[in-house]
Amino acid sequence: MTRLLLLGFGMGLAFAVPAQTRALVDPTRPPNVSEETSAGEATIHGPRLQSVLISPTRRAAVISGTAVALGGRFGDATLEEVTESAVVLRYADRRETLQLLPGQDKRERSAAAMQKGTVR
Numbered sequence: 001m002t003r004l005l006l007l008g009f010g011m012g013l014a015f016a017v018p019a020q021t022r023a024l025v026d027p028t029r030p031p032n033v034s035e036e037t038s039a040g041e042a043t044i045h046g047p048r049l050q051s052v053l054i055s056p057t058r059r060a061a062v063i064s065g066t067a068v069a070l071g072g073r074f075g076d077a078t079l080e081e082v083t084e085s086a087v088v089l090r091y092a093d094r095r096e097t098l099q100l101l102p103g104q105d106k107r108e109r110s111a112a113a114m115q116k117g118t119v120r
Contacts, residue, residue, distance in 0.1 A: 049098035061087045
């Protein structure tokens with residue numbers, strides 16, 4: 001009986017080790033641009049805005065996987081402005097605006113639409 005128990009335990013360990021050698025995938029990691037780009041969509045080149053953080057005491061952004069505080073450096077650029085939907089990077093010779101959701105425009109809802117409770 002003890003040998004059978006030890007054999008079962010040993011077999012369990014033998015199967016558990018290969019399962020743990022596989023790389024774990026982070027389900028919260030943003031997908032790669034190439035994975036989310038399908039036929040007919042433009043590929044995004046250069047820095048990509050992935051997230052913004054706005055609080056009463058600080059502003060920051062995640063750009064191409066790197067967290068950058070307002071006034072901080074991202075490569076050769078300085079993070080100059082952070083809004084709800086975009087950031088501005090200042091380079092020595094130019095400024096570049098990165099949109100959180102490229103190709104989507106944010107529109108104000110009219111007061112009448114908000115009173116009616118219509119959602120778009």
